Amino acid sequence: MKALSFKSGAPLLKCRLLASLLYGLESHMDTSEDSTFLQDMLMGNTLHLLIKVRLFILALAEELRCVVASPETTELLYLLSKPHVQALLSVHDMVSQKEFDPRLPPLPPLPDYIEKEEDSIKIVRLVKNQEPLGATIKRDESTGAIVVARVMRGGAADRSGLIHEGDKLKEVNGVPMEDKNPEEIIPILAKSKGAVTFKVIPGTKEEPETIDNKIFVRALFDYNPQEDPAIPCKDAGLEFWRGDVLQIVNQEDDTWWQARRHGDANLRAGLIPSRQLQERRVTLQRPAVLFHPLRESIIFGAGLRKSFRLSRKDSTGQHVRQKMGKGHAGIHLPIYQEVLPYKRKPDEPYRLVLLTGPSGVGVTELKRRLLLSDPEHFSVSVPYTTRQQKRHEREGVEYHFVFKHTFEKEILNHKFLEYGEYKGNYYGMSLDSVRRVVAESKVCLLHVKPHVTLYTSELKPYVVFVKPPSIESLRLSRRKAKVLSSQNEQTPTKIFTEEDFQDMITSAQAMENKYGHLFEKVIINDDLAMAFTELRDELTKIETETHWIPNTWAHV
Numbered sequence: 001m002k003a004l005s006f007k008s009g010a011p012l013l014k015c016r017l018l019a020s021l022l023y024g025l026e027s028h029m030d031t032s033e034d035s036t037f038l039q040d041m042l043m044g045n046t047l048h049l050l051i052k053v054r055l056f057i058l059a060l061a062e063e064l065r066c067v068v069a070s071p072e073t074t075e076l077l078y079l080l081s082k083p084h085v086q087a088l089l090s091v092h093d094m095v096s097q098k099e100f101d102p103r104l105p106p107l108p109p110l111p112d113y114i115e116k117e118e119d120s121i122k123i124v125r126l127v128k129n130q131e132p133l134g135a136t137i138k139r140d141e142s143t144g145a146i147v148v149a150r151v152m153r154g155g156a157a158d159r160s161g162l163i164h165e166g167d168k169l170k171e172v173n174g175v176p177m178e179d180k181n182p183e184e185i186i187p188i189l190a191k192s193k194g195a196v197t198f199k200v201i202p203g204t205k206e207e208p209e210t211i212d213n214k215i216f217v218r219a220l221f222d223y224n225p226q227e228d229p230a231i232p233c234k235d236a237g238l239e240f241w242r243g244d245v246l247q248i249v250n251q252e253d254d255t256w257w258q259a260r261r262h263g264d265a266n267l268r269a270g271l272i273p274s275r276q277l278q279e280r281r282v283t284l285q286r287p288a289v290l291f292h293p294l295r296e297s298i299i300f301g302a303g304l305r306k307s308f309r310l311s312r313k314d315s316t317g318q319h320v321r322q323k324m325g326k327g328h329a330g331i332h333l334p335i336y337q338e339v340l341p342y343k344r345k346p347d348e349p350y351r352l353v354l355l356t357g358p359s360g361v362g363v364t365e366l367k368r369r370l371l372l373s374d375p376e377h378f379s380v381s382v383p384y385t386t387r388q389q390k391r392h393e394r395e396g397v398e399y400h401f402v403f404k405h406t407f408e409k410e411i412l413n414h415k416f417l418e419y420g421e422y423k424g425n426y427y428g429m430s431l432d433s434v435r436r437v438v439a440e441s442k443v444c445l446l447h448v449k450p451h452v453t454l455y456t457s458e459l460k461p462y463v464v465f466v467k468p469p470s471i472e473s474l475r476l477s478r479r480k481a482k483v484l485s486s487q488n489e490q491t492p493t494k495i496f497t498e499e500d501f502q503d504m505i506t507s508a509q510a511m512e513n514k515y516g517h518l519f520e521k522v523i524i525n526d527d528l529a530m531a532f533t534e535l536r537d538e539l540t541k542i543e544t545e546t547h548w549i550p551n552t553w554a555h556v
């Protein structure tokens, strides 16, 4: 409609009419945001005011032409006739004449002859852009027909509402599908752009009545569909990394589930291996991946207090004898962990913070800085020892001092999370010591390896893995630290050898392989100040913000 032919009120009515039509077209939009945006814009005051201003200008110009010429009206008429004002009005006219609805190509004529058994044939025409169709196909083993195996939630096929699981695919763009294998059809579908015509016989499969789409899991492994030879369609797969939270939207298939990554703007679900499938795969790889035998230093290195640290070698270069508490044995297959959102209530205990990492990476240093930053808030549990109490030491402050036979009795009672023997004395950390700190409404910082006994709703351990940076950065940062600390003799600094760096990296890799599924946060300790800030901020977040915890912890 030309600008000059607008009658007062007509354009506004047109806007409202368009907005109301959009309510019925939501399902044809790419995203619900598109629809909301258009509705808001058409109903918005800004657009209405602009239209009113424009109508006012036109009416004014008309009126001015009829009144007796004065310098002001001549000036105003001159302004309104200027090219940029005219250009603005002309742009408006062009836009208002444009047809913004997608132009759908006309449907092909129905075939002259339709076989009797094909009475229910359906011709579906989808206008497809770059995105995949969002459906997988397979050959039905009993009938030989090519059928739609699954429709991905939120994908192009799902949004169209016209293609369903179980539909038999007869033709794509006039090409018969019956004599083709799914492997030949997939590239045809992938390549097709613009209008794609499907001839399908609707399947008889009933839609599931209720699907619980509120299952959230934390992925405990990395997955790249492009590297998975077994996935029915690589483009339909969902890539994810260990630690990502996924919403499972369909579990009907035993081998392939459909999921979305939590927080992704893309609403289209993708295929992920089902728990059963992944369990089978992990079991086959088990000796290599899960149960790679770790050297003693790797298993126990990240352990007890520095003064009695059960290091790789003692001062004489001999390996020390070390043992584990009971809970170490049980390892679950790291597949998916069902999670729920959790926010700590003011009267609830703080989550236990378990800091772990390869020996020498800087766990003790980070823990020390946390304690210094807020001694009222952070605390550590007191270990037990059988060694002689020194004069300056106080019972229950540096250690709990116990007799050897008492310690050995407690080992048998599985009291210790971790214990070891050094120079003929026992040292150990007990669960009771941890509980005492938590009961004081403090954040207990525990420096041990991940421990299954701690995985309870009572302590809700938050496991932070302190990881070394690349060997080049290790050389740089640790050397720099040595230079700095030589100016301050109060802080003795470890002098690292090249072998220490190499060991640290190998141990970190082995720890990640073995315990990576338990790490909720990985901090790379390159620059110490930055690593500390990252750790402190992360701990503040879990104290104050909603985050995910295993759903089993929600039921105390």
Ligand SMILES: Nc1ncnc2c1ncn2[C@@H]1O[C@H](COP(=O)(O)OP(=O)(O)OP(=O)(O)O)[C@@H](O)[C@H]1O
Pocket (backbone or CB within 6 Å): 301, 302, 303, 306, 309, 357, 358, 359, 360, 361, 362, 363, 364, 365, 366, 477, 478, 481, 492, 493, 494, 525, 526, 527, 528, 529, 531
């Ligand atoms: N980012 C860093 N840059 C430089 N020096 C560091 C850094 N992090 C730690 N250090 C130094 O490295 C040495 C070892 O750190 P720390 O004692 O904290 O290691 P650890 O992980 O507790 O090892 P272990 O478990 O064997 O005790 C210390 O001298 C510490 O000051």
